[in-house]
Amino acid sequence: MPRLFTGLEIPEDLAQRLSLLRGGLAGARWIDAENYHVTLRFIGDIDDRTADEIADAMARVRRREFDLQFSGLDSFGSAKPHSIVARIAASRALSELQAEQERIIQRIGLPPEGRKYTPHVTLARLRNTPHRDVADYLALRGGLVAAGLHVARFVLFSSKASTGGGPYVVEQTYPLAEYSEARG
Template identity: 45%
Template sequence: MIRLFTALEIPDEVAEKLIPLQRGLEGARWIERSDFHITLRFIGDVPEDIADDIDEALSDIPVYPFEVELEGLGEFGGKHPHTLYAGVKPSDPLTILQGRHESAMRRVGLKPETRNFTPHVTIARLGRVETGAVYDFIRANSPFAAPSFTVERFTLFSAKASTGGGPYVAEKYYPDFGWVNESED
């Protein structure tokens, strides 16, 4: 079994805007910079042979360059916040790409995702952080925005079977341009 998800990677210039947020909230478990991403589709634990089918389905998804912009901070969990995140400005290209991932996973035979797509970058897991402290943190760090960036590919990641799942491993990029041997002229 392998735990998989698809996502967009966060470029360094955007990550540099997220990192300063990662302080001042006692008890938060901050996400490593290398694990910042925007999840397109959580796939979950699948057998290796299904992973091959997933790879094939993902290979058929076209990717056309589009802009993504982070804006705002939020939490998941309501009265009992468990995740702190930077929001992603809604865009049609992002919604379309995510929908293609959902359709591809259904064709492979996976159950539909039951949660609404809320694009975001998780910056902390909150565990036992007090609710008031979370909302105070969001207010103190708002408004938040980061430079837009161009998406030209998405990534299939694997994760450890644990809470939080990181560190994540990039298994494959789509579109797959193949290996480039830079030593050849």
């Protein structure tokens, strides 16, 4: 039974830049740079037939390439911080791609995602890290300066059940229409 999700890959040069933010935070388990990604829709553990249906349905998505920008570092978990993330700035193209995938997944019969979509790249998972330490880390490194991200495709990833952070396997790729085709 595969565990699937759709997402955007992070190019190696950008992943290396983001990986320079590692360190200086007790209780952080840093994600390996090769496992950085932007999740579009977590699907979960499903049977092979449903996985094939999802893969086929995603192939019918028709969207244009687009660019994304990072908007800074943040933490998730208000009562107890559980991760450090690089946030993605609001993007209509990204929101529309994610919403279309959400509709596809629901049409196939899976339940809707219960959480509000917040695009990000998880850099670290936290365990018993005090709020103050997280605040200090973000104050020192919060002015994230990273190149933008050009999105030319999305992918269907699989992962093994684990405590998070990969390894992730690209099962299928779905190219987006090039700018020149989309303009014509």
